[in-house]
Amino acid sequence: MPLFTPEQDKFRAEVCALLCEEDVVEAVARCRRLPGGEEPELLDVYRRLGERGWLAPNWPVEYGGLGATMVEKAIVTEELIRHGVPDVTHGLSVDIVGLAIALFGTDAQRARLLPGLARGETSAAVLFSEPGVGSDLSSLRTRAEPDGDGGWRLFGRKIFSMKTQFADFAVAAVRTTDTGVKYHGITLFLVPLRNLAVKMRPMWNLTEDRMVDVTLDGVRVGADDVLGEVDEGWQTVNRFLGLExxxxxxxxxxxxxxxxxxxxxxxxxxxxxxxxxxxxxxxxxxxxxxxxxxxxxxxxxxxxxxxxxxxxxxxxxxxxxxxxxxxxxxxxxxxxxxxxxxxxxxxxxxxxxxxxxxxxxxxxxxxxxxxxxxxxxxxxxxxxx
Structure with missing residues (x-):
C-alpha cells in the first residue's frame, strides 16, 4: 500500500476523527434513509471540513484550502467514502469543476468561485452530455450566440447531469464556432443555474442520485464566464478530466x-x-x-x-x-x-x-x-x- 508521511497520517487521523463524531454519523445515516425520490443536497459535514480547509486541501489558502498536495486531497476522498458520506456533490464541485477553474480560470474567476466550493457553501455541476452525444463531445449541438459586450446566449439541451438541481452554477460545453473541424469551436462556460432561462426535469435512474435533463433557453453569460479560451474547450476538457x-x-x-x-x-x-x-x-x-x-x-x-x-x-x-x-x-x-x-x-x-x-x-x-x-x-x- 502507499507510504505516507507522519504528517499525512496525522491528517488522515484528524479527518477520520471528525467523520466519526456522533452527529456526523447520525447525519450520514439520515441521508441513507431519505424517502424514495429524495437525495441529499449540500451536507453540513462538507461545511465542517471546509471550515478547516480540508474539503479541498490541495487548493491555495486564499481559495479555501491548505496549500497541501493531491495526497491530502485523495486522503479526504478515501475517508469520506470509507465512512459512507455521500460523495457525488464533493466529486463534482471540487474534483471536476473546482479543478477546471483552478487550472484554467482567470484570477477573478478563482476568487469568485473557488472559496465557496472549498467551504462547502456552494456546489457546481457539469453540463457535457446531450441526447445522442455521450463520450464524443465533438458532436454536441448546444450553441452559443453572441449577445453584445462579449456576452453570449446559450441554447440547447444537456442530459445525464447529476446534482444539478441543487447546484449554483455549472461548467457547460457549448459550440461557439462551426468550422467543419469537429474538435474545434467548442467553448466552456460557467453557467448560472438559478435562472429562469434554465429549465430542469428529473431523469430517474437506478442509483440514489437522480440525473437531470437541463434545457438552456437563452441563458445569458458574460465574457467573464468563459472558462479557458474561446473555441478551445475540447483541449481544456481533455486536460482536466485526465487529471481528475x-x-x-x-x-x-x-x-x-x-x-x-x-x-x-x-x-x-x-x-x-x-x-x-x-x-x-x-x-x-x-x-x-x-x-x-x-x-x-x-x-x-x-x-x-x-x-x-x-x-x-x-x-x-x-x-x-x-x-x-x-x-x-x-x-x-x-x-x-x-x-x-x-x-x-x-x-x-x-x-x-x-x-x-x-x-x-x-x-x-x-x-x-x-x-x-x-x-x-x-x-x-x-x-x-
Missing part, C-alpha cells in the same frame, strides 16, 4: 464493498468454501491492485508528470473490478441483499444494494471502459495507429 481520473474514489468504494462481502462470507461460513474462497482471494488482490493503481496516478500528479495512459488504465481497472464485486456480493446476502438502506432488515445498511445499482454507471462516467481501453491501446501500446 485517478480512480481513488472508486477504489475506496471497492474496498468498502469488499469488506462488507468478506464479513458476510465469514458470517455464512462461505469464507472457507472452495466454491467462493478462490473468487474472494482473486477479488481481494484486484481491489488492492486498484488502490495501488489509483495512488500511482496521485503520485504522478504530485510529481508533476500526469500520465493519461496510467490514469486510463486505473480508471478501467477500478470500475470493472467494482462492477464484478457488486455482481458477486448478493450471493453472500441472498435476497436480503436487494433491500435498500431504508429497510431495517437490509444487511450492512444497504451497501450491497446501492453498489449493485451504482456499478454500471461507474464504467460509463468520466470516460467509458471502451474509451479507456482505446487510450491504453493507442497511446500506451501504439496500436491502431
Amino acid at each position: 481520473r485517478t480512480g481513488v474514489d472508486t477504489a475506496a468504494k471497492a474496498q468498502r464493498l469488499l469488506d462488507t462481502v468478506l464479513r458476510q462470507a465469514a458470517a455464512t461460513g462461505r469464507l472457507d468454501d472452495p466454491a467462493y474462497a478462490h473468487r474472494l482471494l482473486d477479488l481481494t488482490a484486484r481491489v488492492r491492485a486498484a488502490r495501488l493503481l489509483a495512488w500511482r496516478c496521485v503520485t504522478n500528479l504530485v510529481e508533476g508528470r500526469p500520465d493519461d495512459v496510467q490514469s486510463s488504465a486505473a480508471k478501467w481497472h477500478v470500475t470493472e473490478v467494482f462492477k464484478e464485486l457488486a455482481v458477486l456480493a448478493p450471493e453472500f446476502t441472498g435476497l436480503d441483499g436487494v433491500l435498500d438502506a431504508r429497510d431495517a432488515d437490509a444487511p450492512a445498511d444497504g451497501i450491497v444494494d446501492a453498489a449493485y445499482r451504482e456499478a454500471p454507471g461507474l464504467t460509463l462516467a468520466a470516460g467509458t471502459s471502451q474509451i479507456m481501453l482505446y487510450v491504453v491501446a493507442t497511446q500506451g501500446l501504439e496500436l491502431l495507429t
